[in-house]
Amino acid sequence: xxxxxxxxxxxxxxxxxxxxxxxxxxxxxxxxxxxxxxxxxxxxxxxxxxxxxxxxxxxxxxxxxxxxxxxxxxxxxxxxxxxxxxxxxxxxxxxxxxxxxxxxxxxxxxxxxxxxxxxxxxxxxxxxxxxxxxxxxxxxxxxxxxxxxxxxxxxxxxxxxxxxxxxxxxxxxxxxxxxxxxxxxxxxxxxxxxxxxxxxxxxxxxxxxxxxxxxxxxxxxxxxxxxxxxxxxxxxxxxxxxxxxxxxxxxxxxxxxxxxxxxxxxxxxxxxxxxxxxxxxxxxxxxxxxxxxxxxxxxxxxxxxxxxxxxxxx
Amino acid sequence: xxxxxxxxxxxxxxxxxxxxxxxxxxxxxxxxxxxxxxxxxxxxxxxxxxxxxxxxxxxxxxxxxxxxxxxxxxxxxxxxxxxxxxxxxxxxxxxxxxxxxxxxxxxxxxxxxxxxxxxxxxxxxxxxxxxxxxxxxxxxxxxxxxxxxxxxxxxxxxxxxxxxxxxxxxxxxxxxxxxxxxxxxxxxxxxxxxxxxxxxxxxxxxxxxxxxxxxxxxxxxxxxxxxxxxxxxxxxxxxxxxxxxxxxxxxxxxxxxxxxxxxxxxxxxxxxxxxxxxxxxxxxxxxxxxxxxxxxxxxxxxxxxxxxxxxxxx
Numbered sequence: 001x002x003x004x005x006x007x008x009x010x011x012x013x014x015x016x017x018x019x020x021x022x023x024x025x026x027x028x029x030x031x032x033x034x035x036x037x038x039x040x041x042x043x044x045x046x047x048x049x050x051x052x053x054x055x056x057x058x059x060x061x062x063x064x065x066x067x068x069x070x071x072x073x074x075x076x077x078x079x080x081x082x083x084x085x086x087x088x089x090x091x092x093x094x095x096x097x098x099x100x101x102x103x104x105x106x107x108x109x110x111x112x113x114x115x116x117x118x119x120x121x122x123x124x125x126x127x128x129x130x131x132x133x134x135x136x137x138x139x140x141x142x143x144x145x146x147x148x149x150x151x152x153x154x155x156x157x158x159x160x161x162x163x164x165x166x167x168x169x170x171x172x173x174x175x176x177x178x179x180x181x182x183x184x185x186x187x188x189x190x191x192x193x194x195x196x197x198x199x200x201x202x203x204x205x206x207x208x209x210x211x212x213x214x215x216x217x218x219x220x221x222x223x224x225x226x227x228x229x230x231x232x233x234x235x236x237x238x239x240x241x242x243x244x245x246x247x248x249x250x251x252x253x254x255x256x257x258x259x260x261x262x263x264x265x266x267x268x269x270x271x272x273x274x275x276x277x278x279x280x281x282x283x284x285x286x287x288x289x290x291x292x293x294x295x296x297x298x299x300x301x302x303x304x305x306x307x308x309x310x311x312x313x314x
Numbered sequence: 315x316x317x318x319x320x321x322x323x324x325x326x327x328x329x330x331x332x333x334x335x336x337x338x339x340x341x342x343x344x345x346x347x348x349x350x351x352x353x354x355x356x357x358x359x360x361x362x363x364x365x366x367x368x369x370x371x372x373x374x375x376x377x378x379x380x381x382x383x384x385x386x387x388x389x390x391x392x393x394x395x396x397x398x399x400x401x402x403x404x405x406x407x408x409x410x411x412x413x414x415x416x417x418x419x420x421x422x423x424x425x426x427x428x429x430x431x432x433x434x435x436x437x438x439x440x441x442x443x444x445x446x447x448x449x450x451x452x453x454x455x456x457x458x459x460x461x462x463x464x465x466x467x468x469x470x471x472x473x474x475x476x477x478x479x480x481x482x483x484x485x486x487x488x489x490x491x492x493x494x495x496x497x498x499x500x501x502x503x504x505x506x507x508x509x510x511x512x513x514x515x516x517x518x519x520x521x522x523x524x525x526x527x528x529x530x531x532x533x534x535x536x537x538x539x540x541x542x543x544x545x546x547x548x549x550x551x552x553x554x555x556x557x558x559x560x561x562x563x564x565x566x567x568x569x570x571x572x573x574x575x576x577x578x579x580x581x582x583x584x585x586x587x588x589x590x591x592x593x594x595x596x597x598x599x600x601x602x603x604x605x606x607x608x609x610x611x612x613x614x615x616x617x618x619x620x621x622x623x624x625x626x627x628x
Contacts, residue, residue, distance in 0.1 A: 073600060083603055130468045144567075151460060153569020154444045157604040164563040167482050168498075168556070175599045177562070184482075242482070248491070249478040253458070253567065255467020285489045286387060289397055290471040 002058060003313055004049050004066040007111065007305030008032065010086035013041065015048050016303075017056060017063075018310035022122030024303055026056040034087035039097060046101035065313030066106045068094055069114035069305050075156045076109050076312075082156070107312040111305060113150050113159060115298070116143025118308025119260050123300040130256040133298070134161065136218075136243070136263035139174075140182035144254065162186070166245050184242035187218035187265055190235075194221050197235050205229035218265045222272075240272065244279035251293040252285045262298035273297055316372060317627055318363050318380040321425065321619030322346065324400035327355065329362050330617075331370060331377075332624035336436030338617055340370040348401035353411060360415035379627030380420045382408055383428035383619050389470045390423050390626075396470070421626040425619060427464050427473060429612070430457025432622025433574045437614040444570040447612070448475065450532075450557070450577035453488075454496035458568065476500070480559050498556035501532040501579055504549075508535050511549050519543035532579045540585075554586065558593035565607040566599045576612035587611055 002025065007014040009032060016027030028051075030044055053060050072084030079095025095106040109117075116125075116133030125131040129148050135141040140162030144151040152158050162182035163175050170179025171189075183189055194216055198206045205224040209232075210216045213223075221239070224232030247259050259280075265272060277295045284292055300307055316339065321328040323346060330341030342365075344358055367374050386398025393409025409420040423431075430439075430447030439445040443462050449455040454476030458465040466472055476496035477489050484493025485503075497503055508530055512520050519538040523546075524530045527537075535553065538546030561573050573594075579586060591609045598606055614621055 073603070083600075128468075142567075146460070146465060151568065154442075154571045155569065155604050157600040158567060158569030160566045160599045163566040163599040164478070165480055165559050166493075168480060168484075168559060170482075175597075177597050177599075179480075245479050245482060249563075250567070252474045252477040253456075253472060253564070254465065255469065255472030257468045283489075283491050285474045285477040285491075286397075286471040289387070290469050 001064050002062055003310040004063055005306035005308065005310030006045055006066065006068045007114070007309055008041075008069060008084075008087070009071055009111075009305075013045055014306050015045060015052065016306035016310070017052050017058060018307055020314070022118070022307050022311065024306060025058070026052045027306060028052065032087060034089075038089065038092045038094070042094070042097045043101075046098065049102075063102065063104055065104050065310075066098060066102055067114065067309035067312035068098065068106065068108040069111040069309040070094065070108055071111050073157055074108045074110050076107055076150075076152060077156070079106065079108055081108060105313050109150065109152070109312055110143070110156075110159070112141030113143040113152065114308030114312060115262060115300070115304040116145055116260075116308065117150060117311045118300050118304045119262070119298050120145045120148070121311045121314070122307055123260070123298060123304065124296045125258055125260050128257040130254070132161070132250050132254060132256045132259045134247070134259060134261050135298075136185060136187050136261065136265045138186060138188050140186050140246070144256075146254070146256070161246065161250060164246060164249060166242070166249070181242075181246040185239070185246055187263060189242075190218050190221060190239050190265070191216055193235055193239060197231055201231045204231035206232055219268075222268050226271075240275050241279070244276050244283070247276060247295065248280060248283050251280060255290070256293060258294040258296055260296055260298050262304065266297045269297065315378050316376055317624040318377055319620035319622065319624030320359055320380065320382045321428070321623055322355075322383060322401070323385055323425075323619075327359055328620050329359060329366065330620035330624070331366050331372060332621055334628070336432070336621050336625065338620060339372070340366045341620055342366065346401060348403075352403065352406045352408070356408070356411045357415075360412065377416065377418055379418050379624075380412060380416055381428065381623035381626035382412065382420065382422040383425040383623040384408065384422055385425050387471055388422045388424050390421060390466060391470070393420065393422055395422060419627050423464065423466070423626055424457070424473070426455030427457040427466065428622035428626060429576060429614070429618040430459055430574075430622065431464060431625045432614050432618045433576070433612050434459045434462070435625045435628070436621055437574070437612060437618065438610045439572055439574050442571040444568070446475070446564050446568060446570045446573045448561070448573060448575050449612075450499060450501050450575065450579045452500060452502050454500050454560070458570075460568070460570070475560065475564060478560060478563060480556070480563070495556075495560040499553070499560055501577060503556075504532050504535060504553050504579070505530055507549055507553060511535075511545055515545045518545035520546055533582075536582050536585065554589050555593070558590050558597070561590060561609065562594060562597045565594060569604070570607060572608040572610055574610055574612050576618060580611045583611065
């Protein structure tokens, strides 16, 4: 018995056959090409599923469920992707369209929710009932799992912790509000903060690091800080503080057992996670009286989308 | 069959017999007198329960459950009140002590959680599965109910939305963090904001209102604003904005069907609730695409503590 995990992104659709214990048996990606329409995207995805089965010597009827991660908002109840701006989707009947090719349960959800579910079942959240998953990327995505179940809100529009205001009248966000957490704590925000620092400090090592790697990204400040650059260290310290504010807010509201951090910046490991844990231990509202919230890195990495989507139907 | 709701506060303990449909049959309060010790407090509470039964012609054995609201953190699993600073409690075995007098299920929880539960079952949240209850008082208390169940966190230390930072490096909070929501949106915060405005604007009607009522409280700014005072109107507008920021944060994270507001300031009614609803409709991250979150006043008022505590065991 196998599951299929399908992780739809703006550029590519990642598809994998997943075993009952969360291992990827075979997987491949195709270009999203959303301009060809959702029927075409879903037909090509179905074709790839059958191809992966053939390659792996797995009979198609041993697939017992399909999970689909959507880069936007998705109603798990109706199987409709309500909105996914990057691929031009609005009210697309994803589950219904997939059911033309497969006669098995098909469940869809937001991609951060899928990743949260994957981490809770097979990643660094395994063994916990209550976790919050945060991904620091272009924005700040989040997934909340309480008592092993996804919290999606009454119409599946919840778990958008990136749009929690942490600064009154702060930076303008794409959502229209000012001061949203993702304007301070996303990888994009760190890149913006790095560029501003580079303008103000022409002799900082940020410049040589950026030249060496040919890019300014979320790693630039961390690398320069490791090389002993004070400007970069201040940048990193301030960025970690911004991330911590949102994490502690979520701990105070929900008190999960663990908050799991994904996205490229989580690869900084202890340099990033240890100070976050210290902020948590010192500032959680009931610190000292109650067990603290464990801050850990996501472990499924690039596979989280596929495994998490598959986990939806397990 | 009847339930008992016990609402322990810093000054008084409110106790009521509650019917299965959430009506208070008979109730009375006694002084808390916490300095006499928890055994004494609980014995006097039990005595009052028996007295209320006698008065109402209800046999003590028709009591089938007792709920107790704690002014602090409480572990519903163990029945232990972990911390209630105002009455000097730390790790008090409340359920065990009550069980010396009653052989029925006894459940304890934080008082804001009880009020949330009461509103969801019998107040303005009736008919909703997912609600957030917020009380604007000395601090900002909160209770979260998802799928009709209390969200308390993995060790019952969650649902402290008042300690969500909405201003980086903002006002110092009692919890040790800076910029917590309750430092901007509690009744105490509004009183502080009113006093500061009165110092800056000696000709504002805030002064005459304060003189007339002999007090500066959460109503002062609202009354002066209704009398056409611009300073007071700005105060009220700013205060409502602070409240709205936290409500929208909670809507974005949880997307409940309704957020219910309790505490004295909620008595301002439409003047308070309508602008909050407008903020919500305009700023909820998925506004336009998803049903909005309804902002409503609590309806159980002073009875919420008793009814909510009783609802815990229903």
